Amino acid sequence: MxxxxxxxxxxxxxxxxxxxxxxxxxxxxxxxxxxxQNQWKQADAFFTRKKGLEWRGRDQLPDSWIATVNGIKMKLSTTDFGHLGVFPETRAMWDWITETLVTEAPKRKEPMNFLNLFAYSGGATLAGAKGGAHCCHVDASKGMVQWARDNAKLNGLEDHPIRWIVDDVNKFLKRENRRGRRYDAILLDPPSFGRGKGGELYKIEHALLETLDLVKGVLSERPCFVYLTSHTPGFSPIVLKNLIQQLLGKGSFESGEMLLTGAPETYPVPSGTWARWKP
Structure with a gap:
């Protein structure tokens, strides 16, 4: 649905x-x-950044509502920055994650471990859970991790083995390396600019290489995939592909654009990039 x-x-x-x-x-x-143009008259609310950040019609919307996106129920709410709690351009990735984990699972004796970094409201985490993996969801925002937990409950996955971690991603990865924890499948969606749990500054052009090196350190001996996405201007599919190819060497590499889509006659809208590796 x-x-x-x-x-x-x-x-x-x-x-x-x-x-x-x-x-x-x-x-x-x-x-x-x-x-x-006539179709636009049906909008319930309008968001603009022209004179600061402003919603028009927001007071007519519910505080939150539920929408099912590619089979995953998501709690949505208008935020002051114009976001809603879901980036629908990632929904094709959710399907790929679930299908890949389901296909790989019969080849394994134990459930796979899926790590979702910069995990936001948890759509991909829940896609991993639907694929049967044990999941680890990491985000520096306590509020977003709680939002993701609410989404897990909406989908009947509150008792699924998911570790909910509020932490700076690089600090978390260093700790996991020291502890010897390993993951079979890893997704990361680093922000252009962000703050860690303790106020740590994350700027993608300076921090990403360290993050990727730490990701390599927590990969299991029998990995399933590494998936890298970005909404940063200039980080094209080839840039992301080059990054993970340099990191992981041999294997199968794919890359492309994330798209917002609708009916066949509707122009697809590029909304970020992705690259992925499989051994």
Whole structure:
């Protein structure tokens, strides 16, 4: 079941449906003209960054609501920065994670360990859980980790083996290395700029190489995949592919753009990049 749809895009905006709620938000890469201007009248709320950060119509929306995105129930809420608690461009990745883990599981005697770094509201963590993996969800924001736990409960996965960790990612990885903990599948979505649990500054151009080196250190002897995503301008699919190819050497490498999609006649909107490795 899927209750997300890109309805239209253009003139630097995107019109999306999340369950019964339709939102009009900024989208810098949508430089073309909208296909159906009349469709935009159905928006329940509008977010703009032109004069600061402002929602229009937000007071008419519920404080939170539930939408099923590619089979995963997600709690959504409008934030002051225009985010909702889900990045729907990652939903194809969720499907790939679940399918890959399900396919690999019969070849293993024990459940696989899946590590989700910079894990946000947990869509990919729950995709890993649906694939049967034991999961570890790491994010520096206590509020986002609680949001992810709420999403696990919505999906009946509150009792699934998931470790919920509030910590700076690099500090966490160093600790896991020292403890000898290893993971069979790893996803990381590093921010362009962020703060760790203790206020540590994370700037992707300076910190990512260290993060990747630490990721390599916690990979198991029989890894399933490493998946790297980015929303940072300039970090193209080839940049991400080069990074993990340099890190991991031989294997199978793929890369591409993450897309917002809707009906076949709707222009897909590029919204980030990805690269992945399998042995």
């Amino acid at each position: 899927n209750e997300y749809e890109l309805l239209d895009s253009g003139h630097g905006r995107k019109l999306e449906r999340f369950g019964q709620i339709v939102l009009d938000r900024p989208c810098a890469q949508a430089v073309w003209s909208p296909k159906n």
